[in-house]
Structures are given as structure tokens and as C-alpha cells.
Amino acid sequence: MTNIDAIVIPERKRGSGVKMVYDLLRDEILDLVLPPGSPIDEVQLAERFKMSRTPIREALVRLSGEGLIDTLPNRSTMVSNIDFLNMHTFFDALVLMYRVTTRLAAQYHRAEDLRAIRAHQAEFAAAVQAQDALAMIATNAAFHSAIAEAGRNPYFIGLFNRLLDEGRRILRLYYQSYEDRLPQRFVDEHEELIAVIAERDVEAADRLARAHAEQIVEQIRKLFVREERLDIAL
Amino acid sequence: MTNIDAIVIPERKRGSGVKMVYDLLRDEILDLVLPPGSPIDEVQLAERFKMSRTPIREALVRLSGEGLIDTLPNRSTMVSNIDFLNMHTFFDALVLMYRVTTRLAAQYHRAEDLRAIRAHQAEFAAAVQAQDALAMIATNAAFHSAIAEAGRNPYFIGLFNRLLDEGRRILRLYYQSYEDRLPQRFVDEHEELIAVIAERDVEAADRLARAHAEQIVEQIRKLFVREERLDIAL
DNA sequence: TGCATTTTATTTGTCGACAAGAATTCGACA
DNA sequence: TGTCGAATTCTTGTCGACAAATAAAATGCA
Numbered sequence: 001m002t003n004i005d006a007i008v009i010p011e012r013k014r015g016s017g018v019k020m021v022y023d024l025l026r027d028e029i030l031d032l033v034l035p036p037g038s039p040i041d042e043v044q045l046a047e048r049f050k051m052s053r054t055p056i057r058e059a060l061v062r063l064s065g066e067g068l069i070d071t072l073p074n075r076s077t078m079v080s081n082i083d084f085l086n087m088h089t090f091f092d093a094l095v096l097m098y099r100v101t102t103r104l105a106a107q108y109h110r111a112e113d114l115r116a117i118r119a120h121q122a123e124f125a126a127a128v129q130a131q132d133a134l135a136m137i138a139t140n141a142a143f144h145s146a147i148a149e150a151g152r153n154p155y156f157i158g159l160f161n162r163l164l165d166e167g168r169r170i171l172r173l174y175y176q177s178y179e180d181r182l183p184q185r186f187v188d189e190h191e192e193l194i195a196v197i198a199e200r201d202v203e204a205a206d207r208l209a210r211a212h213a214e215q216i217v218e219q220i221r222k223l224f225v226r227e228e229r230l231d232i233a234l
Numbered sequence: 235m236t237n238i239d240a241i242v243i244p245e246r247k248r249g250s251g252v253k254m255v256y257d258l259l260r261d262e263i264l265d266l267v268l269p270p271g272s273p274i275d276e277v278q279l280a281e282r283f284k285m286s287r288t289p290i291r292e293a294l295v296r297l298s299g300e301g302l303i304d305t306l307p308n309r310s311t312m313v314s315n316i317d318f319l320n321m322h323t324f325f326d327a328l329v330l331m332y333r334v335t336t337r338l339a340a341q342y343h344r345a346e347d348l349r350a351i352r353a354h355q356a357e358f359a360a361a362v363q364a365q366d367a368l369a370m371i372a373t374n375a376a377f378h379s380a381i382a383e384a385g386r387n388p389y390f391i392g393l394f395n396r397l398l399d400e401g402r403r404i405l406r407l408y409y410q411s412y413e414d415r416l417p418q419r420f421v422d423e424h425e426e427l428i429a430v431i432a433e434r435d436v437e438a439a440d441r442l443a444r445a446h447a448e449q450i451v452e453q454i455r456k457l458f459v460r461e462e463r464l465d466i467a468l
Numbered sequence: 469t470g471c472a473t474t475t476t477a478t479t480t481g482t483c484g485a486c487a488a489g490a491a492t493t494c495g496a497c498a
Numbered sequence: 499t500g501t502c503g504a505a506t507t508c509t510t511g512t513c514g515a516c517a518a519a520t521a522a523a524a525t526g527c528a
Contacts, residue, residue: 014308014518015308015482017481018481042509042510052482055482062299065299073249073510074248074511075490076490076509076510092390096330100330104326152320152323153326156327163389248487248512249488249511276480277478288512288513289511289512292511308479308518309519309521471526472526474523476522476523479518480517481519482516483514483515483516484515486511486513487510490508490509492505494505494506495503496501497501497502498499498500498502
């Protein structure tokens with residue numbers, strides 16, 4: 001006894017409304033389906049999800065709290081912009097969190113953490129093998145997020161995940177250029193990271209994580225200057 | 235033509251509802267007027283603020299996003315507990331953010347930042363002079379928050395403010411014991427911090443911030459063991 | 469009395485409606 | 499034709515109401 005509506009909107013249960021809208025909007029923002037600056041219309045969303053504006057608004061409040069959307073009082077709300085002018089603050093925070101979370105993972109990880117980390121690494125390697133840039137971005141973030149989880153510091157986990165989200169948006173902008181040789185190097189560096197975490201070598205974990213993070217930052221920087229050149233060329 | 239209601243609820247304007255509820259509840263949670271575990275009743279709040287449940291709920295969603303309240307789906311919502319078992323994760327994050335924000339302040343501060351920092355330091359010194367423990371907690375947090383602002387990294391500022399909030403709750407629990415001699419030492423250390431920031435001595439800023447943070451952590455730790463002794467004594 | 473089950477009450481999640489601001493359109497006048 | 503102001507349309511913030519989910523109370527039974 002399934003009707004067609006049940007396929008489009010899968011039998012929403014009471015209480016799942018906000019979470020559903022939140023998850024989907026979040027994905028669409030991070031995947032740049034909704035690019036920075038896109039207007040967000042409550043009424044439109046309400047029609048799309050076939051629910052009233054109240055749960056939509058609560059989802060938007062959550063997204064706003066995480067800085068993914070900007071809300072002008074009594075006026076429009078839109079997907080938050082990426083602050084290219086102060087990108088260095090993002091890089092600083094990212095490198096530090098790479099280091100700290102990897103350090104803590106080396107200190108506090110348990111056996112099951114390593115299994116989860118290795119599983120994500122396998123997915124990342126597969127994405128590199130398949131030259132699937134979007135999958136590389138997602139699996140790389142998941143890999144490092146798993147390392148952070150193994151470190152068991154909720155404050156660092158929270159900030160790091162937020163940074164990884166922001167990085168996901170930034171990399172999406174340039175994912176075309178992921179066709180070079182660097183990804184294989186990242187795969188190797190990930191393996192080294194796993195090794196020093198497993199050995200509980202905190203200092204080595206710090207050193208490798210730092211080098212790895214600076215690699216990534218450097219790559220993003222190169223994407224920027226290439227983009228600037230294109231701008232000038234036009 | 236003012237009526238009595240206008241005094242209790244000061245002429246609420248459209249759009250200010252959520253912010254008002256959010257600000258007030260946040261203060262009451264951080265000041266332990268609402269201690270951890272307190273139940274939060276939407277209807278009661280709606281009556282208290284003389285508004286409907288909708289804006290109340292949106293304020294609660296924000297507070298939930300910041301981890302200040304916990305919400306069980308379809309069930310009660312309450313002020314989040316302080317996780318004493320994993321207090322070390324809080325200390326780790328706090329020390330690191332003290333160091334990082336002070337470093338960045340030494341690097342990036344401007345003249346007006348120093349003025350703001352010195353103003354907060356003056357207020358802190360006054361609170362110590364007056365032996366006003368609650369004012370010490372608040373002005374100390376404001377002092378370090380101002381240093382973080384001078385560092386101009388929004389990611390660090392966000393996490394650090396969150397940690398300072400949590401610290402405010404923890405210290406409130408024990409603020410009686412602030413009657414010892416340590417506060418004067420903190421005043422002196424603050425002066426040293428300001429000096430190295432003004433000199434833009436990054437490494438010294440890091441070193442002093444770390445020592446200062448570890449002082450504070452050590453003091454909180456001592457409060458804990460004293461509390462445990464009292465528990466045993468009973 | 470103690471336990472299981474039904475009934476009632478309370479609380480939460482969602483809804484449709486309305487009114488206040490802001491943006492837009494329209495029209496008057498120069 | 500261009501500009502200013504009034505009127506209209508649109509969007510947002512808030513409201514009161516209702517129904518689902520849970521908790522509490524009441525009832526029945528051993």
C-alpha cells in the first residue's frame with residue numbers, strides 16, 4: 001500500500017522534520033548545490049518538504065548557529081560567503097587542529113578507532129584510484145574526522161569538523177584541479193599517519209600531521225593563484 | 235502613558251523576541267541561576283516572557299547548538315551537565331586556546347585592541363581589590379576574550395569564548411574559595427601578558443600564556459580535590 | 469500489597485493564519 | 499524622462515490551536 005508521495009517524501013515521522021531539513025540543506029550548502037550567497041526562501045522550502053515553516057525555521061536557526069547561513073533581521077537569509085580575504089585564519093586553525101587531533105589520537109586511541117580510521121583510508125585510496133575528486137574530498141575529511149574522534153576531545157572535535165566542512169566548500173570550488181599527482185602522495189602520508197598513531201608516537205604524529213596539513217594548505221594556495229591568473233587573463 | 239507591564243517586559247519590538255530569550259537564558263545558565271540538570275519548560279517561559287512558544291523554541295535551538303542545553307526528542311529539555319569525568323579535555327583545550335590567542339594577539343593586535351585589553355585588566359584588578367569573586371570571574375573572561383579578539387581569528391575566538399563560558403559555569407561552583415591570595419598573582423601575570431603582547435614578542439606571549447593557563451587549571455584542580463575531601467568528610 | 473494494563477494528563481512537534489517591515493511597483497509631478 | 503512618495507506585494511516574526519508522543523495516574527487482577 002505505498003503511494004507515490006511516500007517515495008518522494010519518505011513517511012516523515014513526528015520529530016524528524018527539523019533534522020531532515022537540516023541534514024539536507026547542510027549537504028547542499030557544503031556540496032555547493034547552494035553556492036555562497038544563494039537566497040534561502042522559507043516558503044519555498046516549506047513547499048518542497050511539504051511541511052509548515054516552523055520546522056524549516058528551526059533548521060535554519062541551527063545552520064545559522066554553525067555559520068553556514070547568514071540572516072539579516074526582518075530580511076532575507078542566504079548561504080554564507082567564503083571569506084577569501086582572511087583565508088589565512090582558516091589555514092592557521094586547520095593546521096593547528098590537524099596537529100592537535102592527531103597528537104591526541106596517538107595518545108588515546110583504542111583498537112576500534114584504528115579500524116575505523118583504516119576503513120576511511122581505504123575509501124580515500126579507492127577514490128584516488130578512481131580519480132573521483134568529489135569522493136576524495138569527502139573521504140579525506142572523514143578520515144581526519146575519525147582521527148579526531150579517536151583523540152576524544154569534544155572541543156577539538158567540534159572545531160575541527162567545522163573547519164573540515166568549510167574546507168569541503170572551498171575545495172569544491174576547485175575540484176577540477178585534483179587530477180594531478182598529489183593525491184597519491186596524500187595516500188602515502190595517510191599511511192604514515194596511521195603508523196605513528198598506532199605506535200603511540202606523539203611527537204612523530206605531531207610532526208607528520210603538521211607536514212601533511214601544510215601540504216594541503218599549500219595546494220589550496222596554489223589553486224588560488226591559478227584562479228587569480230585566470231581572472232587576470234580574462 | 236506608561237503602564238506597569240511596560241516596566242516588566244520593556245516594549246518588545248518585532249524580531250527581538252528570540253534574542254531576548256536567548257540572552258537571558260544564556261546568562262542564567264552561565265551564572266548557575268539555572269544549575270545543570272534544571273528542567274526547561276517551554277510553556278512556563280512563554281508565560282514569563284509573555285510571548286508564544288515559537289520564539290522560545292528558536293532560542294532553545296540556538297542554546298542547544300552551543301551545548302548549553304540538552305534536548306531529548308519528544309521529551310524534556312534541560313540545562314546540560316558539566317562533565318567532571320572528562321574535565322581534562324576541557325583543560326587541554328583551554329590551555330591551548332590561551333596560548334594560541336595570546337600568540338596571535340602579539341602578532342596582529344592594533345592600538346585600539348591594547349586599549350580594550352587594558353580596560354578589561356583594570357576592571358579585573360578592581361574586582362580583585364574589592365574581593366568580588368563573581369566580578370573576578372566575569373572580568374577575567376572578558377580580559378582574555380579581548381586578547382582573542384585582537385588575534386583576529388574567528389575560529390579560535392569562537393572556540394575560546396565557548397570554553398570561557400564553560401569555565402564561568404565551573405568557577406561559579408567554587409567561587410567561595412576565591413578568597414585566597416592567588417588573584418593578586420593573576421593581576422600581575424595579566425600585566426606581564428599585556429607587556430609582551432605590546433612588544434609583539436610572540437614566543438614570550440606563548441610562554442607566559444601557557445604558564446598563566448596552567449596556573450588557572452591547577453587552581454581549579456585544587457578546588458576539585460578540596461571538594462572531594464569535603465564529600466568524604468560528610 | 470504488588471504488578472500489569474488501561475486511562476488521563478502533560479508536553480512536544482507541527483500547522484495555518486495574521487500582522488509588521490521591507491522591497492517593489494505604480495503614479496504624480498516637475 | 500527622471501525623481502519622489504504612496505500604495506501594493508512579499509517575506510518574516512509571532513500567535514493560538516491541534517495532534518502525536520510520552521509520562522503519570524487510575525484501575526483491574528492475582
